[in-house]
Amino acid sequence: MVSVRPTIAAVAAAAGVSRQTVSNALNAPERVKPDTLAKVLGHIDVLGYRPSVAARQMRTGRSQLLAMRIEPVRDGVNGVVGDRFLHALAEAAQAAGYRMLLCTAGSDVDEVAEYEQLLATMALDGVVLATTHTGDTRRAWLRDHGLAFMSFGRPWGDLAVAGASDSSWVDVDGAAGTAAATAELLRRGHRRIAYLGWPAGSDVGHDRRAGWLTTMAAAGRTDEAVEVTSEDDIEEALDVVEDLLRQRPTAIVCASDTLAVAASAVLNRRGLRPGPDVSVVGFDDTPAARALGIASVLQPLDQVAEACIAGLVAQLDGRPLPAEGVLLPPLLVPRTTLADPAP
Template sequence: MTKREARRRVTINDVARAADVSRQTVSNVVNAPEKVAPTTLGRVQREIDRLGFRPSRAAKTLKQERAGAWGIELNSETFGRFGTILDTFLVELTTRSRRHDAHIVPFTAHHENDPVPAYEDLVASRIADGFVLTDTRHGDPRPAWLRDHAVPYAAFGRIWDDPSITTWVDVDGAAGVSAAVRHLAEQGYERIGWLGWPGDSPVGEDRRLGWARTTADLGLANADWAGSSPQQLERAAPSAAALIDTIGPGGALVCASDGLALGAWQVLLQRGLRLGTDFGLVGFDDTDLAAAIGLTTLRQPLAAVADHVLRMLGTGTTTEADSPAGILLPPELVVRASSTPADDRTTTERGTT
């Protein structure tokens, strides 16, 4: 380990001097190697490696007037909480940002009820070039503000208010739930119910429609098998109990989230019904909880979402509409014991689309 006290950082000029070329040539070797003659390229590259030169991001940012970073707002309501997948999304985004020669800058809102100043701050001080939006919702002030200030962004989640905005990627909840219903029907469950969230959350409604349509297609629809409950377990259990009793053994329940499925799971345990064997259960999001209790669930393709988001940001597809709408990706059905009747039960996980 070479230790030199307070050694100066290696700059582009050091390399230029060592390789006997100009700074610009070194810059080209790093950023546009095709412009450099092969002989020179090799020599300069060798010096870069030998000296351990790495361009200063700050200098590059200053000159180019681009930070090479995307901001993402962390909301303590939805981040780091059970049943949300934003944590995993952030990891995927972070991992993939490197290939785009960019960094991810997390931040939180300055004020409880107004997210915009935090966005403004990052743009004004040129710390982020644009943003990854999550938790898009009706009445969201952010897309309008970003558009008005010509700040690039891409959203994980549909921009519900403005169909003209196409820079979003989302997961097709309806398609996922539909796949779950078909899977349950194939496994022989006869009555397939739905446990969703109350209110008119667009995400919840999207997923519920997948259930409603597919059960109708299969000739299974029954309004009595649909219920809703808040995420809190003490309230989910009673709703789930009512549904489970109505549907009865041999039936199954698809839930809008793994958290709701946990409520149903509790009821099955209390009723002495064996998971999968006596009653089918499917959740949504593939949280660790699902793996823990052997719950069949729908896994969101977060890596793919992150890829698309970064591509949209990288190509600056903000104002231009290159596709007629955003991108909708299907989730993956992860089959576990909770949707496998005893006869052909298997302990190994398998995934299908």
């Protein structure tokens, strides 16, 4: 026996309301009284009603599809951060009735070409930009082509000034994260706090460095602010940390967990204990940091994803975005590598 798929009319009849009320309960619940909404949703659940995506697309003219470029995995430590964000983004999109399309591209120009293709062939509704950087031309292209977009990352450089009214972004305050780590180390009595960062050219790296440097300056410790850089690569960072330890820091704040893993490895190799002998703090709170007991700064990726999708849905619904982008605070997660300085 072939089962009959429940219809919106069946839900309306069971709940004793109009079909428009059922539609509002699904698409604009704020228009429905709370007791009526609860009754309608209860009947939807009992009957197993599922709205027709095809019908919704015909009615709204939307494909319910959002696209994002995925970055290549460069290492096995911080690569999981992108995976966590993508999973959170897919969940948030699905809860809002959208689906994510993933694409790869070797450059911003290639990425824009992918969006142009998806816009022409699949009536793409919007885009999530997963990275931002100085000189980024993608925002202007998306705006010129009428595509809704949100970015994980704020506008940088000249775009930060020219796009002061651009609020289509969500970011995590990296400077606040490294500042919190540095402040906690200072509170514990550390004075010679080193920073292991990325080479010049990374906007995110510059932001994280600024949190460490301004906190050291506020404490009057700039003379003891030791700084070295490495690519986000464990093998390269091992040699850099060896050189850094010759300057005898009591603590190392790192731009990433990749660098923190390298710092901890060198300390262990030298017979020093990460934490009791030299404190180490990473950034991103990856599974590797948790497994090794490395203190780290946690990015609220679930909140970032939810805010990105909420911003896209608001644009698609014709609702204005807030006057400013969303800058979320990170959380310092203390572990055994964050300790008082050795006596």
